[in-house]
Structure formats: structure tokens, C-alpha cells
Amino acid sequence: MNYGKKGLITMLAAMTALTVSLSACSGGNQAEEPTNSPAAGTGNVEEPKDGKIVSSPLTLTYYVQGLGSAAPGIKTQNDIAAYQETEKKTGIHIEFQSPTTGQEKNQFNLLMSSGSYPDVIEWGWNDYPGGGVGAMNSGVIVPLNDYIDKYAPNLSKLLADHPEIKKEVSTDDGRIYAFPFLRADPYLRTYFGLGIRKDWLDKLGLQIPTTIDEWHTVLKALKEGDPNGNGKADEIPLLIKKDTMLNFSNVFLNAWGITSQFYLKDGKVAYGTTQPEFKEFLETMRNWYAEGLIDRDYAATDDKQKDAKWTGGLLAASELAVGGGIGKYMTAMSEKDPDFNLVGAPYPTLKKGDKPVLGQITPIFNSVGAAITSSNKHIEETVKWLDFKYGEEGSMLFNFGIEGKSYEMKDGFPTYTDEIMKNPDGMAFATALGQYAIPFGGPFVQDKRYQEQNVSLPQQKEALSTWMDVENGDWLPTLSLTNDESARLAAIMTDVTTYRDEMFDRFVMGVEPIDNFDTFVKTIEGMGIQEAIDIQQAAYERYLKR
Structure with missing residues (x-):
């Protein structure tokens, strides 16, 4: 930021309204005396006469x-x-x-x-x-x-x-x-969300969806309505990238008021993947996939393939960054298809009129x-x-x-x-x-x-x-972990995350029956997820006392 007098005052005033809603990170809390003091390791410093930091050349x-x-x-x-x-x-x-x-x-x-x-x-x-x-x-x-x-x-x-x-x-x-x-x-802290072809919605007489039910209606219409006008049923209504959905932007899953990671539930740390709402989310994604509303190749689509689907006039909606998504594709398509209009859609809710929760925020x-x-x-x-x-x-x-x-x-x-x-x-x-x-x-x-x-x-x-325009109060702030906590949490979550990601595809693609969700939860519990929750809870309580 600009730290001129007016800029600094503006920045300071704005900061009083900040809501600290951050994703959990590793750290530590073991107190030790600093091994270096300001008098140590500073070299021989002469006061420069030209405003520079050093009076003779220094390379770092x-x-x-x-x-x-x-x-x-x-x-x-x-x-x-x-x-x-x-x-x-x-x-x-x-x-x-x-x-x-x-x-x-x-x-x-x-x-x-x-x-x-x-x-x-x-x-x-x-x-x-x-x-x-x-x-x-x-x-x-x-x-x-x-x-x-x-x-x-x-x-x-x-x-x-x-x-x-x-x-x-x-x-x-x-x-x-x-x-x-x-x-x-x-x-500066939000730059990611859902994007959708507004020109295709207009062509089919549809509004930007705001709820999960509206998304289902819109995606079905985009699949069946030939919005690209080539006479082929080649449109891909929705591309989801699993790693983005489960680990970063929380699109769609947020509608159930949870994340796939650690978050705050009634002021206490919880793990979203084992919540009953995660089963409802998986069931919805499974149904959409079975209906052909989700790209059949979502699990194998990389960034270059995603680019090709957007610029090839095939894709109707996906998760996007504001610069490397909306800006990139709008610029790329400006001459190829002047009608191309890609806009941001709200983080969805289950009930019409509810304020979205747990969107992307860094x-x-x-x-x-x-x-x-x-x-x-x-x-x-x-x-x-x-x-x-x-x-x-x-x-x-x-x-x-x-x-x-x-x-x-x-x-x-x-x-x-x-x-x-x-x-x-x-x-x-x-x-x-x-x-x-x-x-x-x-x-x-x-x-x-x-x-x-x-x-x-x-x-x-x-x-x-x-x-x-999202209520993000239930994201965990940045936490500090002790070395032992960090090592134990990493050991637990490496196994949990690998298993979760594998089972996500199996549930969505219909390989694993949704009825096996309880077994899925028990398996994660057996991997030590409660110990991981306890570690995060202890770190959160320390954070509150900073």
C-alpha cells in the first residue's frame, strides 16, 4: 500500500473493519530466547553520507x-x-x-x-x-x-x-x-469463485444461479439447449477441479455450511469431510455427474485442457480466478467470439436469499x-x-x-x-x-x-x-503448532487427505455407493482425525490468547 499520509490513514481506517477469516497453517509455539541480538552479526557499519544503507558495496x-x-x-x-x-x-x-x-x-x-x-x-x-x-x-x-x-x-x-x-x-x-x-x-484477499457464460444464459432465458437447486436447473438447460449453436450436444455444463474444490475455493460445498478441511463449527474446530452435510454434497455431485452435468473427464483435466474447453466454446461454468480466469478468457475470446461474456456467480446456498458462507479468502x-x-x-x-x-x-x-x-x-x-x-x-x-x-x-x-x-x-x-459477499467467520485463522504437533498432524493428514481425495472420485463417479459413507467416516476416524482436531483446537485456543 501507499504509505503517504493520506494513504496510510486510509489503510489504517480500512483495517479496523477486517474480519480475520483464514485457513489453518502450521507453525509452532515453543518459547526460546533469541540466539541473536541486534548487536550481533551486524558487521562494521559506518553511517553513509548519501542516504544509502551502506558506505561500501555489500552483497547479500x-x-x-x-x-x-x-x-x-x-x-x-x-x-x-x-x-x-x-x-x-x-x-x-x-x-x-x-x-x-x-x-x-x-x-x-x-x-x-x-x-x-x-x-x-x-x-x-x-x-x-x-x-x-x-x-x-x-x-x-x-x-x-x-x-x-x-x-x-x-x-x-x-x-x-x-x-x-x-x-x-x-x-x-x-x-x-x-x-x-x-x-x-x-x-485483495478474495480472487476466486464460480464463473459462468452469461451470454449462454441470456440465449436460453436463464438467470445466474444462486442456489444448488437453481444450479441444477441451469446446468441441465445448458446441456440440452445447444447454447453454442453448433447443432451438437457437445456443451460441458460444469467443470470442477477436485483439488481446487476440496483444498482451496470451497465452491458448491460451501452451500452446506462446511469445508472439506478444518473449520469452526459453533466456535469449535471440526473436520468437514466427516460431517453429515458432506454426504449430502457428495450425493448431489454424484447425481449431477450421472446426468452428464459435470465434465466426465474432470479428474484428468489439467490447466491446458481447461483452457481449450473454455476457448473452444464447449464449457459453460467452472471455478475461476478473477485474473487468470475471467480476465484471461475474456481477453482470449474478444476477437474470436465478441459475444463471449464470462461473469462471476455467487457462492451458492441451499435456501434462496440466504447469505453465502465459507467462500474463498486468503x-x-x-x-x-x-x-x-x-x-x-x-x-x-x-x-x-x-x-x-x-x-x-x-x-x-x-x-x-x-x-x-x-x-x-x-x-x-x-x-x-x-x-x-x-x-x-x-x-x-x-x-x-x-x-x-x-x-x-x-x-x-x-x-x-x-x-x-x-x-x-x-x-x-x-x-x-x-x-x-460471503460470511467467512467460520474459517480458521492462521495457527501455530509446536514441532511435535506439526509432525503428528502432517502424519495423520497425509493419509486422510489421500484417502479423502480417492474416495471423492469413487463416490462422484458412482463406483462407491453413497450408503458406504458411514464406512468412509469410520475409516477416517481410524486414521486419527480426532487427534488432528484436538491439535488444531489446542492451537486455536492459543491463538485466541495471543
Whole structure:
């Protein structure tokens, strides 16, 4: 966010209305004294005279995931203009190290077991056993509280002004293990939901469905009504991706007031898959599948096949991201089919008029952050360098890039240029912007004004408004687990999740009778799900006392 006087005040006011409704994550709560103090490992620091952090060149090593689909010429983060400008401002050069694409977790685990670490590791720390606390307790990374207080005025002010944010980035014992990537504004925390072809609904005289019964009526009409007009019964009414439905967006299942994971039921932790409502959900999906309303190949459809079904005029509805779904397909089909109109549909309910519950929402802090390792010999300089991104100048750089190139100020609003919004080389918004800024993730505060331009189409703006109109109070917040809790929970849930996912397909495809649901529940109970619930409950109670 922009931390100018007005921007800061606006952000602070908005944050007072936040509802903390987050998915559960791993962490830890074992209290230990920090192994490093602000006086240790800082090197010999002379006060620079030019505003830089260092008076002589300094290189820090920094481990972070690769850039993915970057623009030509962008090979590492050092090719991004925001990092180049940061080096000029601070005098600190960063040597970036990244794992091989597709091998991220394996290579991260190898790095953790090596005992030799780069100066900074930017990662989703829930991947570490015991989370950020586990990494601190094992001596991989250092607690940052004292360093932040002494050397990070921008982040210090943010946390002091926003105790609700500090609660999320702290462990149960009050330690902070990383400079966090923050989605502080509610507008940034929802970006996923159901999408449907509005032009096909209009052609068949149908309204956007809001209940499970309405969805059944609409899907049947889309299957039988030949909305693509080719005279063939080739339309696919609905494509569901199991991993998305069960592990991320909660579409359709939310109508029964549950998730397939851990959530809060009457203020206590429950596991949705073993609830009676999950049986009703499975029965509905089974009936839809038997009627041909769900893509017969849903379990084997990958992202490229999904793209082909959308752009091939075959698919009527699926779960979608606002940018990589609605925006992508609207742009791809603008010339091929000018009538193509893809809109967001509400998270469904069972009863007409009820407010949807348990939609997609991401945490303010989801464990992704830049941690300083125990190998770092320049902690003071590193903290100051990281804190630069939380100030106004750094925030503008990493959210918007370079003024006059990637954005221009118009009436006080940082407006992306045509090079970003209408790239002459045909680059997508994210790819074009990635040459200058990296607002998609990193140790800083994501700015709402980035997302407002990322979702520039009316269909995207309306979808976000629709998907955000959900009561999300029963999602678990981000929790911290002890090392033992984390290890035991992982052991239990690996088996439970594998079994659940396998049985989902068997139930939906009709291989397993719905009458066997009670046996399914007993099997999960035998795997130790009550112990897992107890672990989450204990962590939740600790969270409430933070």
C-alpha cells in the first residue's frame, strides 16, 4: 500500500473493519530466547553520507522461488526495475538463488538439511516442520522482533498501528520470524469463485444461479439447449477441479455450511469431510455427474485442457480466478467470439436469499515472508534493506514500478501505462508489469490500487464484488503448532487427505455407493482425525490468547 499520509490513514481506517477469516497453517509455539541480538552479526557499519544503507558495496544472498513466465530478458529478480532501483537507493546488491521449477519443495528441503544457508530465505514457511517457529527453534532463522524495533521503522510503525496485523504475523509466543507479504485490504484477499457464460444464459432465458437447486436447473438447460449453436450436444455444463474444490475455493460445498478441511463449527474446530452435510454434497455431485452435468473427464483435466474447453466454446461454468480466469478468457475470446461474456456467480446456498458462507479468502499473512538466516553476518543492513519495501518509496516501486515508464500519477492515483495495460508486444498484464514491479508477492504490503487495475474489466470487478459477499467467520485463522504437533498432524493428514481425495472420485463417479459413507467416516476416524482436531483446537485456543 501507499504509505503517504493520506494513504496510510486510509489503510489504517480500512483495517479496523477486517474480519480475520483464514485457513489453518502450521507453525509452532515453543518459547526460546533469541540466539541473536541486534548487536550481533551486524558487521562494521559506518553511517553513509548519501542516504544509502551502506558506505561500501555489500552483497547479500537471497533464496526465493523463480519468476515463472517472465518477459524476455527477465532472468532473475535483478532484471526487474524495482530491484535495480532499490540497489541504487540502498547500495546493497542481492545475489538471487532459486530452485528449479517443479523441484521447489525438494530443493528447499535439501537446503534446510544442508546447514549452510543464504543470508535471506523468502518462502512459505508452513513448508518447514513446525513452521516459522520450528525454523527459529532449530536455528535456521533468527527471531526478528528486536531487529524490527531497532532497524525497521516502516514495518515497526505498521505493526504498532495495526495490532490485528501484528497478531497474524506473530507466533503464539510473540515472536516474528519473517518480513511478511501482507494483503491488508479485504479487496485483495478474495480472487476466486464460480464463473459462468452469461451470454449462454441470456440465449436460453436463464438467470445466474444462486442456489444448488437453481444450479441444477441451469446446468441441465445448458446441456440440452445447444447454447453454442453448433447443432451438437457437445456443451460441458460444469467443470470442477477436485483439488481446487476440496483444498482451496470451497465452491458448491460451501452451500452446506462446511469445508472439506478444518473449520469452526459453533466456535469449535471440526473436520468437514466427516460431517453429515458432506454426504449430502457428495450425493448431489454424484447425481449431477450421472446426468452428464459435470465434465466426465474432470479428474484428468489439467490447466491446458481447461483452457481449450473454455476457448473452444464447449464449457459453460467452472471455478475461476478473477485474473487468470475471467480476465484471461475474456481477453482470449474478444476477437474470436465478441459475444463471449464470462461473469462471476455467487457462492451458492441451499435456501434462496440466504447469505453465502465459507467462500474463498486468503489470509492477511499466509506464512510467505523473507526470513534472515543464522548464517547472515550483516543482519542490521539486511533488516534496513527489507524495511525499505514497507516505506512509501519502496512500496511504490514494488507495486507499480518506475514512474513515467510502468505508471503515471493521475489525480494522485498511480495509473499503469499502456505498456502494461495494452502491451504492444501482446504481453499479458502480469508479464508486462513483471519487468518493472512484482506486486504478486514478496516482503511488502500489496497495494489495493494494483488489483483495481489488474481487474480492469467490468466482469472482473463485478465478480470480485459478488465473491466477496460471503460470511467467512467460520474459517480458521492462521495457527501455530509446536514441532511435535506439526509432525503428528502432517502424519495423520497425509493419509486422510489421500484417502479423502480417492474416495471423492469413487463416490462422484458412482463406483462407491453413497450408503458406504458411514464406512468412509469410520475409516477416517481410524486414521486419527480426532487427534488432528484436538491439535488444531489446542492451537486455536492459543491463538485466541495471543
